[in-house]
Amino acid sequence: MDLFSHVLWTRVFTRNKLWDDEALVFAMLPDLGFLFVMMYVLLGKPMHLDFQDAMATMPPFILVVYYSLHSFVTLGIVAIIVWKLKPKLLPALSAWALHICMDIPFHSDVFGTRFLYPLLPDFYFSGLSWGDYRVLAASYFMLLVVWYYLEMRELSRHRSIVRRTDWLDRIESFAGGLINPKPISVGHGAERDNQGASGQVSGENLCGPEESQNCGTGTLAPPKAG
Numbered sequence: 232m233d234l235f236s237h238v239l240w241t242r243v244f245t246r247n248k249l250w251d252d253e254a255l256v257f258a259m260l261p262d263l264g265f266l267f268v269m270m271y272v273l274l275g276k277p278m279h280l281d282f283q284d285a286m287a288t289m290p291p292f293i294l295v296v297y298y299s300l301h302s303f304v305t306l307g308i309v310a311i312i313v314w315k316l317k318p319k320l321l322p323a324l325s326a327w328a329l330h331i332c333m334d335i336p337f338h339s340d341v342f343g344t345r346f347l348y349p350l351l352p353d354f355y356f357s358g359l360s361w362g363d364y365r366v367l368a369a370s371y372f373m374l375l376v377v378w379y380y381l382e383m384r385e386l387s388r389h390r391s392i393v394r395r396t397d398w399l400d401r402i403e404s405f406a407g408g409l410i411n412p413k414p415i416s417v418g419h420g421a422e423r424d425n426q427g428a429s430g431q432v433s434g435e436n437l438c439g440p441e442e443s444q445n446c447g448t449g450t451l452a453p454p455k456a457g
């Protein structure tokens with residue numbers, strides 16, 4: 232998909248999260264590989280070659296970078312490293328996963344999304360091109376629908392006195408539990424002072440007054456990266 236779509240869809244799914252800025256970086260990161268491709272096409276290829284012929288003369292490492300950044304294998308390795316070094320950044324990696332998922336059906340041929348690269352270096356699905364106006368129209372229409380739904384959801388919550396959990400809360404809670412089954416014990420002194428020993432972030436409590444007794448501290452998004 233185009234970079235703008237990646238950014239907007241990520242914004243939809245990470246709205247109101249403390250790690251939304253980091254998520255935006257991860258949403259754009261995979262297309263850093265495409266930036267290298269464009270730099271070669273614009274600056275590095277012989278003048279007489281068109282775009283298609285330039286692909287054949289392009290240094291192989293550029294496509295290796297492109298494929299690697301669109302691979303769940305790379306994402307998995309990075310996720311393990313992040314989990315060990317900075318677990319509170321882990322939810323932001325979901326934006327990277329979303330980017331790959333969005334690209335799988337809408338890229339083909341040399342830019343086909345090798346989502347299992349390098350384990351299966353030539354495995355990809357050939358779908359519609361993201362440049363097809365029907366794909367772009369459907370994507371932006373869906374974007375508007377989802378955005379509108381979330382806005383209305385938020386508005387109704389502001390208006391209601393008792394906040395009830397809905398299906399989105401349950402998904403978030405489930406995902407949070409997978410990532411962080413136990414409360415993060417924040418090891419950094421300053422953060423502990425600010426947030427308490429549970430690692431829970433103020434302002435991100437998904438439970439209303441009626442659920443507060445059952446609200447596990449380990450099912451919430453980790454604190455914002457410093």
Ligand SMILES: [Zn+2]
Nearest residue numbers: 232261262334
């Ligand atoms: Zn991409």
